[in-house]
Amino acid sequence: MGNTVKYVLDESRIPRAWYNIVADLPSPPPPVLHPGTLQPVGPDDLAPLFPMSLIMQEVTTDREVEIPGPVRDVYRQWRPAPLFRARRLEQALQTPARIYYKYEGVSPAGSHKPNTAVPQAWYNKEAGITRIATETGAGQWGSSLAFAGALFGIEVEVFMVKVSYNQKPYRRALMESYGARCIASPSMETNFGRALLAKSPDNNGSLGIAISEAVEVAASRADTNYALGSVLNHVLLHQTVSGLEAIAQFELADDYPDVIVGCTGGGSNFAGIAFPFLGEQLRGGRKVRIVAVEPAACPSLTRGRYAYDFGDTGHMTPLAKMHTLGSSFMPPGFHAGGLRYHGMAPLVSHVKELGLIEARSYHQTQCFEAGVFFARNEGILPAPEANHAVKGAIDEALRCKEEGVGRTILFNLCGHGHFDMQAYMDYFGGRLTDNTYDESELAMALAGLPSVPEPA
Amino acid sequence: MGNTVKYVLDESRIPRAWYNIVADLPSPPPPVLHPGTLQPVGPDDLAPLFPMSLIMQEVTTDREVEIPGPVRDVYRQWRPAPLFRARRLEQALQTPARIYYKYEGVSPAGSHKPNTAVPQAWYNKEAGITRIATETGAGQWGSSLAFAGALFGIEVEVFMVKVSYNQKPYRRALMESYGARCIASPSMETNFGRALLAKSPDNNGSLGIAISEAVEVAASRADTNYALGSVLNHVLLHQTVSGLEAIAQFELADDYPDVIVGCTGGGSNFAGIAFPFLGEQLRGGRKVRIVAVEPAACPSLTRGRYAYDFGDTGHMTPLAKMHTLGSSFMPPGFHAGGLRYHGMAPLVSHVKELGLIEARSYHQTQCFEAGVFFARNEGILPAPEANHAVKGAIDEALRCKEEGVGRTILFNLCGHGHFDMQAYMDYFGGRLTDNTYDESELAMALAGLPSVPEPA
Numbered sequence: 001m002g003n004t005v006k007y008v009l010d011e012s013r014i015p016r017a018w019y020n021i022v023a024d025l026p027s028p029p030p031p032v033l034h035p036g037t038l039q040p041v042g043p044d045d046l047a048p049l050f051p052m053s054l055i056m057q058e059v060t061t062d063r064e065v066e067i068p069g070p071v072r073d074v075y076r077q078w079r080p081a082p083l084f085r086a087r088r089l090e091q092a093l094q095t096p097a098r099i100y101y102k103y104e105g106v107s108p109a110g111s112h113k114p115n116t117a118v119p120q121a122w123y124n125k126e127a128g129i130t131r132i133a134t135e136t137g138a139g140q141w142g143s144s145l146a147f148a149g150a151l152f153g154i155e156v157e158v159f160m161v162k163v164s165y166n167q168k169p170y171r172r173a174l175m176e177s178y179g180a181r182c183i184a185s186p187s188m189e190t191n192f193g194r195a196l197l198a199k200s201p202d203n204n205g206s207l208g209i210a211i212s213e214a215v216e217v218a219a220s221r222a223d224t225n226y227a228l229g230s231v232l233n234h235v236l237l238h239q240t241v242s243g244l245e246a247i248a249q250f251e252l253a254d255d256y257p258d259v260i261v262g263c264t265g266g267g268s269n270f271a272g273i274a275f276p277f278l279g280e281q282l283r284g285g286r287k288v289r290i291v292a293v294e295p296a297a298c299p300s301l302t303r304g305r306y307a308y309d310f311g312d313t314g315h316m317t318p319l320a321k322m323h324t325l326g327s328s329f330m331p332p333g334f335h336a337g338g339l340r341y342h343g344m345a346p347l348v349s350h351v352k353e354l355g356l357i358e359a360r361s362y363h364q365t366q367c368f369e370a371g372v373f374f375a376r377n378e379g380i381l382p383a384p385e386a387n388h389a390v391k392g393a394i395d396e397a398l399r400c401k402e403e404g405v406g407r408t409i410l411f412n413l414c415g416h417g418h419f420d421m422q423a424y425m426d427y428f429g430g431r432l433t434d435n436t437y438d439e440s441e442l443a444m445a446l447a448g449l450p451s452v453p454e455p456a
Numbered sequence: 457m458g459n460t461v462k463y464v465l466d467e468s469r470i471p472r473a474w475y476n477i478v479a480d481l482p483s484p485p486p487p488v489l490h491p492g493t494l495q496p497v498g499p500d501d502l503a504p505l506f507p508m509s510l511i512m513q514e515v516t517t518d519r520e521v522e523i524p525g526p527v528r529d530v531y532r533q534w535r536p537a538p539l540f541r542a543r544r545l546e547q548a549l550q551t552p553a554r555i556y557y558k559y560e561g562v563s564p565a566g567s568h569k570p571n572t573a574v575p576q577a578w579y580n581k582e583a584g585i586t587r588i589a590t591e592t593g594a595g596q597w598g599s600s601l602a603f604a605g606a607l608f609g610i611e612v613e614v615f616m617v618k619v620s621y622n623q624k625p626y627r628r629a630l631m632e633s634y635g636a637r638c639i640a641s642p643s644m645e646t647n648f649g650r651a652l653l654a655k656s657p658d659n660n661g662s663l664g665i666a667i668s669e670a671v672e673v674a675a676s677r678a679d680t681n682y683a684l685g686s687v688l689n690h691v692l693l694h695q696t697v698s699g700l701e702a703i704a705q706f707e708l709a710d711d712y713p714d715v716i717v718g719c720t721g722g723g724s725n726f727a728g729i730a731f732p733f734l735g736e737q738l739r740g741g742r743k744v745r746i747v748a749v750e751p752a753a754c755p756s757l758t759r760g761r762y763a764y765d766f767g768d769t770g771h772m773t774p775l776a777k778m779h780t781l782g783s784s785f786m787p788p789g790f791h792a793g794g795l796r797y798h799g800m801a802p803l804v805s806h807v808k809e810l811g812l813i814e815a816r817s818y819h820q821t822q823c824f825e826a827g828v829f830f831a832r833n834e835g836i837l838p839a840p841e842a843n844h845a846v847k848g849a850i851d852e853a854l855r856c857k858e859e860g861v862g863r864t865i866l867f868n869l870c871g872h873g874h875f876d877m878q879a880y881m882d883y884f885g886g887r888l889t890d891n892t893y894d895e896s897e898l899a900m901a902l903a904g905l906p907s908v909p910e911p912a
Binding site: 003004005006008010011070073074076077084088106108109110147150151169170173174176177178179372375376377378379380381418419421422424425428 | 459460461462464466467526529530532533540544562564565566603606607625626629630632633634635828831832833834835836837874875877878880881884
């Protein structure tokens with residue numbers, strides 16, 4: 001029997017700098033606009049929400065951004081994260097493909113999110129901030145920021161989408177274990193939340209609503225900043241620590257990916273694994289196919305429009321050009337809560353428009369089927385979000401088998417599923433449905449996109 | 457800020473042999489007896505339940521037992537497990553102590569149990585066995601054997617204590633994800649279960665009952681063996697991979713433990729971390745204090761009798777000399793289900809009798825308090841069982857502070873608490889009670905111990 005092979009790096013090999021793909025792109029991404037003036041936002045516009053260090057990371061064109069020593073010190077509790085060769089899975093599939101996965105579930109919070117939560121908390125602490133407000137859907141991001149806040153002595157307040165707050169008490173308990181405060185959103189703690197609840201007391205919330213509430217709290221208090229777990233350039237930047245490590249690990253393996261697969265919600269774990277490899281290609285290195293896998297029920301990259309849109313429901317954020325289903329789009333229920341967002345990271349959207357990546361979508365049942373197959377062969381039970389990447393990788397491997405070609409496939413296993421067992425129970429119990437959105441609702445949401453004239 | 461330091465070993469440093477403390481003890485442990493004849497059991501008596509390779513490990517006096525290549529191949533997916541220096545915890549406690557923890561939660565099942573589940577499944581497969589029956593309380597063991605069974609293509613049938621089966625559906629779902637079958641015990645699938653249910657249809661089960669059912673199934677079917685997750689010599693043997701790695705990691709750290717702390721239910725994670733160090737001491741190396749921490753509600757080492765007893769409720773197992781509360785003892789409810797067993801591993805009991813280890817007990821609330829304090833400083837949320845070791849280590853560190861002495865403390869963080877969030881919710885909600893057993897019930901259980909004459 002072949003066995004799972006682990007490629008480890010000494011902790012001295014934790015990258016000293018994050019990688020910024022903007023430096024290598026043939027064109028820069030379109031600027032983020034102020035919703036009132038429709039002019040590019042400047043650093044001062046963002047200062048009520050973020051520390052200046054993160055704002056500068058958001059707009060920098062430097063190829064490398066140094067990782068602060070204290071952040072690397074925390075990273076090394078679980079980094080470098082292992083790269084595995086899934087030889088048991090390869091054998092079960094009887095594929096000539098070589099399948100590798102980078103496993104980010106080794107972090108204390110169980111996912112890739114601490115890669116950015118830790119630096120975000122640290123930069124805020126350096127800026128004298130004592131409190132951070134944020135939102136969370138499934139809870140991966142909220143618990144990661146809670147973890148990071150505990151390490152640096154920063155209070156963390158998490159607006160959790162109400163339906164998840166009620167359905168996922170265990171995620172909430174994890175945040176509380178780290179000392180964070182967790183509030184069901186929409187809440188009575190913000191003007192936006194109160195207005196929504198006045199209109200519809202039974203409102204179950206959405207990520208867009210929770211973002212609006214957290215932004216409102218951060219904007220109105222000097223001691224409080226806002227933090228986002230995906231979408232923004234600096235978040236994607238922090239996640240590149242994963243892909244940079246993977247490049248070094250492939251050297252150890254004496255191999256190189258032909259195909260890279262990642263799941264996409266906001267886009268950060270995908271960019272984290274893919275951008276460093278894409279950068280090598282853009283600088284004249286080997287070409288690699290990059291495949292973004294998204295849920296068929298919330299398919300921003302494959303069915304959204306590339307347009308300027310708000311990041312939140314309450315329209316408090318700047319306008320970013322991205323693949324979007326419209327900020328009023330309400331995706332149907334499915335279990336990968338971390339992929340339930342109307343928009344896509346502007347940088348991921350931009351490289352998609354440039355033709356540098358592909359995208360495809362899957363329904364959840366086929367993703368759970370892939371995840372269980374993976375668990376029985378590789379031992380790790382993936383998070384529902386990660387199951388999308390597993391499914392994408394397995395399909396690539398099966399194509400190799402059909403074609404009789406032995407390609408090297410890399411995917412990002414961005415987190416374990418230990419907090420998502422209800423989803424697995426529903427899958428085993430035959431209770432999963434592959435909900436789809438209503439086409440007319442999508443059309444309406446897209447019709448509601450803000451009107452932004454093309455730049456001259 | 458000081459930071460958590462990780463001591464890693466290259467996978468070439470995974471031990472090539474387990475360590476058997478029997479070789480170094482001043483006297484051998486008393487023999488296991490056949491309950492009918494009261495004579496020492498021979499290998500043939502155990503052959504209906506275990507493969508001969510494991511039976512020989514149970515009785516060997518060799519100091520080293522080679523780890524088979526295929527087992528090491530699986531181990532290296534997560535081994536060597538990291539040793540951490542808890543510098544953030546030290547600072548929070550303002551202690552001069554140096555606190556280290558060996559973290560076994562990095563295994564796919566999230567605990568130390570795969571260290572023995574993998575070799576047990578492998579030896580059974582080598583013996584041509586296609587099916588293993590076992591029991592589980594909290595579910596750590598059952599899910600680990602399910603994981604190991606999936607890797608080697610062995611069917612796994614888990615009798616899960618009914619109260620846990622109902623209260624912990626997520627653990628069950630994890631076992632099912634690995635393809636195992638999980639049965640609420642007592643069940644209608646065994647004579648013993650049917651008899652119990654006929655008498656008391658509402659019987660909620662216990663570990664002792666579930667063991668009886670699994671043993672009955674294994675004894676009655678030629679294709680089926682039995683596996684136990686703790687207590688037995690060969691199980692403790694397999695767990696020494698943890699302590700052996702820790703010895704090498706302390707060399708890297710240029711330090712050596714003065715005190716080792718582990719939690720004890722059946723005794724396997726404790727023995728795994730402690731016995732290799734104790735062996736060094738017995739062979740003339742440095743003396744180390746070793747502290748077993750057990751739940752005050754099920755205190756076999758601190759309140760039990762050192763006597764021959766059955767391992768199960770149905771009295772199907774041989775008699776082992778151990779610290780026991782009596783096989784009819786029903787511990788009150790508490791959250792560390794993995795520590796809810798009436799007996800203690802015969803080898804741990806023996807070294808306790810020899811004065812080589814200490815034991816103490818704690819109530820669960822103070823253990824959860826310690827666990828949450830640990831999580832907020834070290835980022836990892838421990839399993840309720842492991843919280844007992846955390847509490848013991850923190851108390852040792854606080855004693856160092858009082859005495860102004862900088863000792864080196866090592867404890868085994870045997871698993872993460874991601875499947876135990878209900879327990880944390882109960883803790884935060886003030887719903888934990890520190891149940892104690894009834895003294896008269898304990899006296900009655902002890903009075904029911906089998907009568908075994910002292911050897912001539």
